[in-house]
Amino acid sequence: MTKAGFVIANLFRKRTRTILTLLSVIMAFLLFGLLQSVNSLFSAGADFVGATRLMTQARVSFTTPLPISMLPKLAGIPGVARVAYQAWFGGVWQENTPLIMFSTDPQSYRDVYPEWVMSDAQWQDFIHTRTGMIAGKQLAEQYGWKVGQKIPISSNIWPKKDGSKAWAFDLVGIFDGKDEDWKKRTNLAFIQQDYFDEANGFNQKGRINFFILKLAPGANAETISKTIDGMFENSPDETKTQTEKDFNISFVKQIGDIGLIVRWILFAVFFTLLLVVGNTMAQSVRERVPELAVLKTLGFTDGNVLGFVLAEAFALCLFGGLVGLVLASLAGAMVKKGTGGQFQVTVDWSVWALGVLAIVAMALAVGLLPALRARRLRIVDALR
Amino acid sequence: MLSQALAITGIGIRSIPARWAPSLVIVVGLAGVVAVFTALLAMATGFESTLKSTGRKDAALILRGGSDAELNSAFDRDSTDLIKQEPGIAQGADGKPLASGELMVIAELVRKNDVKSGANITMRGVDPTAFALRPQLKIIEGRNFTPGLRELIVGRGVQRQFQGAQIGDVVRMRGSEWSIVGAFESGDAHDSEMWTDINVARSTFGRTGSSSVLAALDGAGGLATLKAAVAAEPRLTLDVLIEQDYFSGQTKNFRQTIGFLAGVVTIIMALGAVFAALNSMYAAVATRSKEIATLRALGFGGFPVVVSVMIEALLLALVGALLGALIAYVLFNNLTVSTLGQNFTQVVFNFKVTPALVARGLVIAVAIGMIGGFLPALRAARAPVTTSLREQ
Numbered sequence: 060m061t062k063a064g065f066v067i068a069n070l071f072r073k074r075t076r077t078i079l080t081l082l083s084v085i086m087a088f089l090l091f092g093l094l095q096s097v098n099s100l101f102s103a104g105a106d107f108v109g110a111t112r113l114m115t116q117a118r119v120s121f122t123t124p125l126p127i128s129m130l131p132k133l134a135g136i137p138g139v140a141r142v143a144y145q146a147w148f149g150g151v152w153q154e155n156t157p158l159i160m161f162s163t164d165p166q167s168y169r170d171v172y173p174e175w176v177m178s179d180a181q182w183q184d185f186i187h188t189r190t191g192m193i194a195g196k197q198l199a200e201q202y203g204w205k206v207g208q209k210i211p212i213s214s215n216i217w218p219k220k221d222g223s224k225a226w227a228f229d230l231v232g233i234f235d236g237k238d239e240d241w242k243k244r245t246n247l248a249f250i251q252q253d254y255f256d257e258a259n260g261f262n263q264k265g266r267i268n269f270f271i272l273k274l275a276p277g278a279n280a281e282t283i284s285k286t287i288d289g290m291f292e293n294s295p296d297e298t299k300t301q302t303e304k305d306f307n308i309s310f311v312k313q314i315g316d317i318g319l320i321v322r323w324i325l326f327a328v329f330f331t332l333l334l335v336v337g338n339t340m341a342q343s344v345r346e347r348v349p350e351l352a353v354l355k356t357l358g359f360t361d362g363n364v365l366g367f368v369l370a371e372a373f374a375l376c377l378f379g380g381l382v383g384l385v386l387a388s389l390a391g392a393m394v395k396k397g398t399g400g401q402f403q404v405t406v407d408w409s410v411w412a413l414g415v416l417a418i419v420a421m422a423l424a425v426g427l428l429p430a431l432r433a434r435r436l437r438i439v440d441a442l443r
Numbered sequence: 444m445l446s447q448a449l450a451i452t453g454i455g456i457r458s459i460p461a462r463w464a465p466s467l468v469i470v471v472g473l474a475g476v477v478a479v480f481t482a483l484l485a486m487a488t489g490f491e492s493t494l495k496s497t498g499r500k501d502a503a504l505i506l507r508g509g510s511d512a513e514l515n516s517a518f519d520r521d522s523t524d525l526i527k528q529e530p531g532i533a534q535g536a537d538g539k540p541l542a543s544g545e546l547m548v549i550a551e552l553v554r555k556n557d558v559k560s561g562a563n564i565t566m567r568g569v570d571p572t573a574f575a576l577r578p579q580l581k582i583i584e585g586r587n588f589t590p591g592l593r594e595l596i597v598g599r600g601v602q603r604q605f606q607g608a609q610i611g612d613v614v615r616m617r618g619s620e621w622s623i624v625g626a627f628e629s630g631d632a633h634d635s636e637m638w639t640d641i642n643v644a645r646s647t648f649g650r651t652g653s654s655s656v657l658a659a660l661d662g663a664g665g666l667a668t669l670k671a672a673v674a675a676e677p678r679l680t681l682d683v684l685i686e687q688d689y690f691s692g693q694t695k696n697f698r699q700t701i702g703f704l705a706g707v708v709t710i711i712m713a714l715g716a717v718f719a720a721l722n723s724m725y726a727a728v729a730t731r732s733k734e735i736a737t738l739r740a741l742g743f744g745g746f747p748v749v750v751s752v753m754i755e756a757l758l759l760a761l762v763g764a765l766l767g768a769l770i771a772y773v774l775f776n777n778l779t780v781s782t783l784g785q786n787f788t789q790v791v792f793n794f795k796v797t798p799a800l801v802a803r804g805l806v807i808a809v810a811i812g813m814i815g816g817f818l819p820a821l822r823a824a825r826a827p828v829t830t831s832l833r834e835q
Contacts, residue, residue: 079722086715090708097704119616120549120563122514122787123648149515216515222680224509261517295617295649299551299561309560313789315782320486323774324479324708331475331712335719338468342726 066370073343077375080339084379085386087332088414091325092387093394095410098321111280112171114306115270115287118297122147124266125296127252133270136286138278143171146252146267149216152202158212159198159247162255162267165191171273174241181206181232189254192228195245196235204230220260243405271303329417337425340372344429351433352441365434372426380418384411448747448754451738455731455755462730465723466759472716473763473811474770477804479712481771483705484803485794490701490782491694493792497631498686502576503532503669505656508680513547514786519652522679526656529676531669533659535575542658543573546644549788550616550637552605562781564601565636565788566616568644568653576657580633585610585625590640593647596625600634600791604781608637617647632690635781635791657686693785713811720815724756728823735823736831745824752823756816757809764808768801 070077115133117123127144134142143163150160165186169175177193185191194204204210213224228250236242256264274280284300291298301309344351351364384406391404459466498504505526510516518526523544535541546568551561567573571590574580588594595614602608614621614637621639628634645651660666666685673681728735735748776796784790 075725076722079718079725082718083715083722086711086718090711090715093707093711117617118551119648120551120561122549122563123617151509151511155511213509215509215511216517218507218680293618295647297615297618305560309562312554312557312560313562313783315789316780320482323482327475327479328712328715331472331719332715334471335468335715335722338464339722341464 066367066374070371080336080375081379083335084376085383087328088380088383089386090328092384092406092410092414093390094321094325095413096391096404096406098318111274112303113272113280113284113300114303115298115300118299121268124268127265127267136283138275138283139272140275141167141170141273143167143271144267145269149214151213151215162250162252164252171271174237175234176237177232177234184231188229188231189251190229191231192248192250193232193234194230194248196233197245198248199233206230206233218260219258222260333424340425340429344368344433348441351436352438355438361434365430368430368433369426373422376418376422384414444747447743448750451747451751452754455751465726468723469720469759470763472719473760473808474767476712476716477764477767477808478770480709481768481796481800481804482775483701484800485775485796487698487701488797489792489795490697492795494632494690494694497690500685500687501660502686503658503660503666504684504686504689506682508682512785513654516654517652523653523656529669529672531661531665531672533661541572542656543570543576544653544656545569546641546650547654548648555606563788565786567636567638568641569638570641576659580627580629582625583628587625588639593619593621593643594624595621595637595639596627597623597637598634599628602626603779604791619647632790635789716811717814720811724816724819728752728819732826732831736828739828748824749820752820753816757812760808760812764805768804772796
């Protein structure tokens with residue numbers, strides 16, 4: 060019998076116990092996978108922003124608009140390569156589904172965000188169609204929008220000149236992300252600022268929520284931020300400029316302490332699990348003290364015996380953990396599909412990496428004590 | 444038979460300390476499940492109770508049609524005055540309509556546990572009537588703002604959660620400095636707001652009108668009268684809502700999200716706990732197999748054995764559940780947190796561990812204990828006496 064075979068045979072000498080323990084481990088890692096992916100949704104979230112971009116908003120809050128007339132001043136600052144802007148439209152699909160929708164200037168937006176992938180023909184259509192709209196792939200798929208359709212969308216903020224809030228836009232393009240991180244974020248849509256500004260019935264014209272500044276290679280983001288904020292200090296349109304990454308982080312943080320709560324749950328789950336599996340391992344070693352002594356009598360070294368017990372712990376944790384993570388991946392995909400992409404629960408490689416780390420840590424935590432006990436065992440005592 | 448069951452249960456329970464490790468697994472497993480379940484739902488309950496206690500049944504909130512939230516709503520000054528004159532609105536002691544035009548804007552403050560990320564705070568510009576419409580709001584420190592001056596009063600929740608919101612602090616907004624002169628408490632969602640004079644807010648934020656009008660309704664028929672009057676007004680497209688309904692309606696999304704999370708987490712954890720409990724109880728009956736066989740040989744029936752094992756599992760589960768509820772209570776009850784509300788601003792609320800939640804946790808624990816005890820109990824009762832007695 061090989062050593063591996065011996066370990067497996069030992070695991071199955073108490074079949075019920077092994078299966079039940081395995082199932083607990085599977086449940087724990089299923090939960091681990093799901094919660095960890097939800098957690099990364101709430102906490103980090105901003106690592107995907109590779110390009111150096113700055114976001115300039117009103118200092119008081121990004122909900123207070125800034126005048127577009129600031130743009131030439133921003134564009135003139137050394138180190139700023141291109142300036143785009145976005146204004147919140149407050150789009151609403153059908154009865155009551157809010158959409159992430161901005162008005163923008165198509166050409167400069169395209170220059171600043173090379174991460175969106177769309178054919179040149181569609182970009183040209185967006186630039187040249189006043190009533191044009193482009194939508195992210197996820198969004199378009201969720202509501203079944205096709206290029207060429209007229210999409211009726213209302214705004215919960217902006218009435219048109221006739222006082223009605225029912226707008227309609229021509230879908231001229233559907234964009235995708237350049238990689239996984241950006242593909243996940245294709246749940247938004249854009250319309251033309253020029254058309255929006257002309258058609259909206261409010262007296263608030265030429266105002267937007269953010270400027271997005273693409274920096275020239277080698278430009279110092281911090282210096283430029285300070286220059287901008289210094290430029291508008293003490294005016295009603297005081298600005299706050301930060302990197303896109305910092306902006307995204309603070310945006311996600313607005314949701315609050317949910318990430319903290321999720322970490323608490325993970326802690327509770329793991330503590331519970333540690334006890335369950337740890338107890339099983341300890342018990343199985345306790346029961347087999349005479350057998351282990353026989354092994355040592357037969358000439359197996361202390362190290363061998365330690366290895367056997369640790370290998371059992373590893374086998375349990377590894378098998379249960381991997382099955383749990385696979386289940387989590389499947390469940391995550393189901394949640395994503397079931398909620399139409401609203402909950403982006405993706406059990407990606409980073410969750411898997413953490414999961415494997417957790418498997419190893421857990422196997423050591425539950426296996427080491429019994430294994431050491433097995434190694435220290437003195438034959439005479441054990442056989443008595 | 445009952446006395447037999449009691450006797451065996453007694454023996455079983457007294458022997459728990461001798462085999463504490465597997466018993467501890469049940470207790471800890473259940474404590475984990477119940478603590479997580481209670482904590483998550485305590486968050487949802489706290490959020491709900493804060494918003495549901497906000498607003499009156501006899502007041503109407505008037506927004507621009509199709510706005511959903513005060514943040515999105517706006518009308519000019521003429522419309523504001525026009526709305527206040529509509530029939531159906533109660534009159535104050537001075538004979539003027541008991542209605543307050545309010546302007547909602549957003550300012551950023553930094554959380555206490557953060558360095559620089561700004562969080563959105565509701566800043567509400569109000570008419571003097573606003574205080575008469577919300578009698579629950581009391582200034583508890585400092586004084587009220589002086590109309591015409593850049594002065595703020597801040598809610599208790601804002602003070603607890605965010606930096607730079609104490610009396611004497613200065614908030615910079617749009618190139619001007621505002622001093623905080625007072626703190627108020629209302630025990631509802633307004634605790635997450637900062638208040639100032641509506642006219643000062645208008646001039647600072649370059650706005651001419653207001654976001655909403657809050658109006659006390661004139662008797663039971665007030666709402667219908669007001670709604671009919673507004674609908675007949677060609678210059679206005681408005682939504683008229685009962686103030687309390689407006690705030691209660693904001694809890695739906697949060698409740699759904701947290702309810703979904705709590706459901707999934709609890710089901711998975713509960714399954715894990717069932718497997719662990721089964722394991723422990725199998726181990727428990729295995730260690731006691733000789734003793735149980737002896738009792739059977741002495742004439743004890745199989746049913747009392749089943750009952751005793753079940754009772755033991757249930758007791759352990761209940762101890763675990765109580766421990767879990769206690770952990771949730773100690774760690775989370777009245778814990779103050781904040782999250783984004785409907786207006787895209789922070790709503791500060793406290794976790795609420797209520798007796799009803801604890802009771803639900805206990806029910807879950809009992810169910811897990813029953814399942815975890817049943818199969819091992821059957822095995823214990825069915826084991827052939829002779830074989831068990833011969834085992835080493």
